[in-house]
Amino acid sequence: MNYQAPIHEPVLERHRHEVVKRRTLSVTRTERITPNMLRIHLTGEDLADFSSLSPGDHIKVFVTDSKGFMQMRDYTPRSFDNEARKLVIDFAVHEAGPATLWALKAKVGDKLEIGGPRGSLVISNVKHWLLVGDETALPSLGRRIEEAKAGTIMTSVVSVTAPTEEQHFETQATHVARWVYRHLNHANDPAPVIAALKDIEIAPDTYVWIGTEATVARAVRAYLTEERGVPLTWLRASGYWSMGIADAHDKLD
Numbered sequence: 001m002n003y004q005a006p007i008h009e010p011v012l013e014r015h016r017h018e019v020v021k022r023r024t025l026s027v028t029r030t031e032r033i034t035p036n037m038l039r040i041h042l043t044g045e046d047l048a049d050f051s052s053l054s055p056g057d058h059i060k061v062f063v064t065d066s067k068g069f070m071q072m073r074d075y076t077p078r079s080f081d082n083e084a085r086k087l088v089i090d091f092a093v094h095e096a097g098p099a100t101l102w103a104l105k106a107k108v109g110d111k112l113e114i115g116g117p118r119g120s121l122v123i124s125n126v127k128h129w130l131l132v133g134d135e136t137a138l139p140s141l142g143r144r145i146e147e148a149k150a151g152t153i154m155t156s157v158v159s160v161t162a163p164t165e166e167q168h169f170e171t172q173a174t175h176v177a178r179w180v181y182r183h184l185n186h187a188n189d190p191a192p193v194i195a196a197l198k199d200i201e202i203a204p205d206t207y208v209w210i211g212t213e214a215t216v217a218r219a220v221r222a223y224l225t226e227e228r229g230v231p232l233t234w235l236r237a238s239g240y241w242s243m244g245i246a247d248a249h250d251k252l253d
Helices: 044-050 096-107 134-148 191-197 212-226
Strands: 011-016 022-035 037-043 059-064 071-077 079-080 086-092 111-115 119-124 126-132 153-160 174-181 206-213 235-241
Touching: 022 086, 037 096, 059 096, 071 086, 071 096, 079 134, 086 096, 086 134, 111 212, 126 134, 134 153, 134 235, 153 191, 153 212, 174 191, 191 212, 206 212, 212 235
Parallel strands: 126 153, 126 206, 153 174, 206 235
Antiparallel strands: 011 119, 022 037, 022 111, 037 086, 059 071, 059 111, 079 086
């Protein structure tokens, strides 16, 4: 089940947004889509020219911490609609950072300031996808699945704490979901994810996207490149967070 030599290369295009500004938005609705995932619906005229070209984009969320200092955190635009002036952001509530605390207390009419995205990385010329993530990557992973076109074949391997944290995605693509369960105290243990990957056939020309806790991301990247033969040009890995370190990100490629 090792990776076969690709017959073409993926196309990666970087787009820089000329105008990066802060936008002030208002909360219109909050919902728990799973016990540990909170969805915030936002609106505002500032969204008229909002742009997010890739499911891998990040915006800055500006919130005030308990000491009155302004803090910034990165979040994925889960979905947006310029005409309707709508933006949706999902918050994994497994940690008690300032943005999570804001989301947990948010109510209709509350204001939120955001900035960006500064740029987008658009990946195309890919028919097969292998998506590896955890709770923090579900907004990006879910958006990628839902935006995929018919004819795209996708497999996702996502580690969560329990079956109640599973999400369902509506998509035109052919999508197979694999869920891995582990306690959050063991979120930096790559073994369960690698064990699940060993049972998955990786078709030729499969692009691998990894977004997990940093230790897991490194181990999965090493396993797929060294043992399964996935070329580095067909893989993108990010440490979305690091256990025990606040606001940590680790780009591995």
